[in-house]
Amino acid sequence: MxxxxxxxxxxxxxxxxxxxxxxxxxSAASRRAAKKRAAKKR
Incomplete structure (x- = not known):
């Protein structure tokens, strides 16, 4: 399923x-920012 x-x-x-x-x-900072954006989308 x-x-x-x-x-x-x-x-x-x-x-x-x-x-x-x-x-x-x-950079590590941009990866962290991307993760935050992804988390907000949910």
């Missing part, structure tokens, strides 16, 4: 990948 939680997890994975590919030099 495919649950909404699984869909959210997949969306977060894709968003993280997109954020990583967009940032040429990802």
């Amino acid at each position: 495919y649950t909404i939680e699984m869909a959210y997890a997949r969306m977060r994975e894709l968003q993280e990948m997109a954020d990583r590919s967009r940032a040429h030099q990802p």
